[in-house]
Amino acid sequence: MPCSASSARLLPVCRLQLSPPPARLRSPPPFPSASAASLSRPLPSPAANPRRTREESRMAATSAPQANGNGSAAGVGAPTNPMATALLTDQYQFSMAYAYWKAGKHADRAVFDLYFRKNPFGGEFTVFAGLEECIKFIANFKFTEHDISFLQSVMPMCEGAFFDYLREVDCSDVEVYSIHEGSVVFPKVPLMRVEGPVAVVQLLETPFVNLINYASLVTTNAARHRHVAGKSKVLLEFGLRRAQGPDGAISASKYCFMGGFDATSNVLAGNLFGIPLRGTHSHAFVSSYMSLDEIPDKALRSKDGSRVCQDFVSLVQEWLQKIQVADSLGGVFGYTNQSELAAFASYALAFPSNFLALVDTYDVMRSGIPNFCAVALALHDLGYKASGIRLDSGDLAYLSIEARKVFCAVEKEFNVPGFAKMVITASNDLNEETIDALNKQGHEVDAFGIGTYLVTCYSQAALGCVFKLVEINSKPRIKLSEDVAKVSIPCKKRCFRLYGKEGYPLVDIMIRESESSPKAGERILCRHPFIESKRAYVVPQHVEELLQCYWPGRSDKPRAELPSLDKIRNRCMQQLEKLRPDHIRRLNPTPYKVSVSAKLYDFIHCLWLNEAPVGELQ
Numbered sequence: 001m002p003c004s005a006s007s008a009r010l011l012p013v014c015r016l017q018l019s020p021p022p023a024r025l026r027s028p029p030p031f032p033s034a035s036a037a038s039l040s041r042p043l044p045s046p047a048a049n050p051r052r053t054r055e056e057s058r059m060a061a062t063s064a065p066q067a068n069g070n071g072s073a074a075g076v077g078a079p080t081n082p083m084a085t086a087l088l089t090d091q092y093q094f095s096m097a098y099a100y101w102k103a104g105k106h107a108d109r110a111v112f113d114l115y116f117r118k119n120p121f122g123g124e125f126t127v128f129a130g131l132e133e134c135i136k137f138i139a140n141f142k143f144t145e146h147d148i149s150f151l152q153s154v155m156p157m158c159e160g161a162f163f164d165y166l167r168e169v170d171c172s173d174v175e176v177y178s179i180h181e182g183s184v185v186f187p188k189v190p191l192m193r194v195e196g197p198v199a200v201v202q203l204l205e206t207p208f209v210n211l212i213n214y215a216s217l218v219t220t221n222a223a224r225h226r227h228v229a230g231k232s233k234v235l236l237e238f239g240l241r242r243a244q245g246p247d248g249a250i251s252a253s254k255y256c257f258m259g260g261f262d263a264t265s266n267v268l269a270g271n272l273f274g275i276p277l278r279g280t281h282s283h284a285f286v287s288s289y290m291s292l293d294e295i296p297d298k299a300l301r302s303k304d305g306s307r308v309c310q311d312f313v314s315l316v317q318e319w320l321q322k323i324q325v326a327d328s329l330g331g332v333f334g335y336t337n338q339s340e341l342a343a344f345a346s347y348a349l350a351f352p353s354n355f356l357a358l359v360d361t362y363d364v365m366r367s368g369i370p371n372f373c374a375v376a377l378a379l380h381d382l383g384y385k386a387s388g389i390r391l392d393s394g395d396l397a398y399l400s401i402e403a404r405k406v407f408c409a410v411e412k413e414f415n416v417p418g419f420a421k422m423v424i425t426a427s428n429d430l431n432e433e434t435i436d437a438l439n440k441q442g443h444e445v446d447a448f449g450i451g452t453y454l455v456t457c458y459s460q461a462a463l464g465c466v467f468k469l470v471e472i473n474s475k476p477r478i479k480l481s482e483d484v485a486k487v488s489i490p491c492k493k494r495c496f497r498l499y500g501k502e503g504y505p506l507v508d509i510m511i512r513e514s515e516s517s518p519k520a521g522e523r524i525l526c527r528h529p530f531i532e533s534k535r536a537y538v539v540p541q542h543v544e545e546l547l548q549c550y551w552p553g554r555s556d557k558p559r560a561e562l563p564s565l566d567k568i569r570n571r572c573m574q575q576l577e578k579l580r581p582d583h584i585r586r587l588n589p590t591p592y593k594v595s596v597s598a599k600l601y602d603f604i605h606c607l608w609l610n611e612a613p614v615g616e617l618q
């Protein structure tokens, strides 16, 4: 607890014994939960400063300068991060491009699959994100003269004509087929299939994997936090200060919103993507005040404008006295910290319609809560409705329950309808586990502010997406490994999600491009790609083709539109709701089935035998 020279005056003194102080993190006494209405309260309108709607943000991005005509023609705009340019790749991609070129192989038609091998966070689902940024990346893919000079300087061994070739390279002959962004996805199924001249697609490997990896990881993390918190809670992303640099922070804000968060504290993300902005205030604001004398203008006009209270601070003090002597509050509130009261009163004068106080700077129950109630009741006299409190330390279950008890008592004692439903926001190193623990203990938190664990994906550092060659010049290719999980699934494939009678997805199936699609009502054999004994007949009620054309290159396929962030978020929410609950539960979730057709199964194993040299025992 912070302490100043004048601590004797500042420290709250407890007159009567409060309910026993909690042993750290012990289970609290039970208390009825807040009504549904308090939990489903709509988000207050976003920050008052001019901000773009999500649609305007998209339009602005769409009109961003284009590096080449192709991107412009596609009208998809520039990547969010201006560092996402053609040089943002690993050096070995250029080495390979040169070797392909030297061998006259650079224009060979290659097909690569982008997929991951294992769901993150010990779960059995992943949310796919980052597609829009990949499409923006290829729409703008072009080497500038500056890039070419740099490449010449670092690859002096390469023939000059190679750089003339690079000057002409763009993604106009590349095709990208992708699962819709925001979809729930599973290991081994291609999230994207990228086709094109092998040298060019090879250059795309690193940036594509980079743009998908963290995006999908953090979206999944956000979706997991949403799942554990439940639909009715407000989730605020507070990670900017803790994220891995500005790009990590901006990406986190965008993708946490996609994964089900309601708002962010990150102002630039609000501006770029139209994500609702939310925020409270910090401890510094509270501790910057020393006394009530620091408030020069104490006047506050009533909400309806009909009258002016000349001394709002005195009104607050009157209310504090009433709280201190109120019988129904059990006379538990003694002397509160007056510098905290000054900070709250001052904040209320600045934001009378959105008053929210951080109540844990000195002592939550002995000072923060009564001071908050005094200011909130004074605001109520003038027709305003306070928003609530934020708890940022201590036992959040216990404190939220105790705070709610006080709000209920105040509502009754002073006949202030709605006071009991004051929003309680909690923050402080929250994550899936702590929210789960709070749920198990019982709590009265309405909104969670989550930073570090969410945006750094603390419990898993990377998703581990890979980009593997599956076909070249129409010849299927395979990558073998001692570890079966790492053997790639060859061939240009089409992928389908088969839904069962109850509307849940049953299994994803990959088939060779030449095979006919699975059809609703028709029985199909689904085989585990590598384990012979694992197979099942499925009669789907509904069949969904997963890979859609998002970048047609020179083909005449229609291009799927990139949806708005809101639409992607809705897709994510809906897909998670459609998934069988045992696939998303936290403890021992059931793996979702991923399969191949009988033909593809046979082909994989035939190619495997062909490519694997037969060992010889001596």
Ligand SMILES: Nc1ncnc2c1ncn2[C@@H]1O[C@H](COP(=O)(O)OP(=O)(O)OP(=O)(O)O)[C@@H](O)[C@H]1O
Pocket (backbone or CB within 6 Å): 025, 026, 392, 393, 394, 395, 396, 397, 398, 427, 428, 429, 430, 431, 434, 437, 438, 441
């Ligand atoms: N009832 C609870 N059950 C489980 N975990 C909780 C509960 N209440 C709080 N926590 C978590 O316990 C941890 C408390 O951390 P710590 O002891 O460092 O913080 P504090 O002392 O309360 O706050 P600070 O150090 O910021 O003053 C946080 O991660 C918080 O989210």
Ligand SMILES: O=P(O)(O)OC[C@H]1O[C@H](OP(=O)(O)OP(=O)(O)O)[C@H](O)[C@@H]1O
Pocket (backbone or CB within 6 Å): 238, 239, 241, 242, 392, 427, 428, 429, 430, 449, 450, 451, 452, 453
């Ligand atoms: O805890 P996180 O999930 O990362 O959420 C963000 C945190 O950032 C702020 O305080 P900060 O951590 O900067 O200071 P504090 O811990 O001393 O409050 C805020 O009060 C949260 O506690």
Ligand SMILES: O=C(O)c1cccnc1
Pocket (backbone or CB within 6 Å): 238, 239, 265, 278, 279, 280, 281, 282, 390, 427, 449, 451
């Ligand atoms: O607005 C807040 O309360 C906030 C924002 C960022 C980090 N911690 C808290």
Ligand SMILES: [Mg+2]
Pocket (backbone or CB within 6 Å): 428, 429
């Ligand atoms: Mg902290």
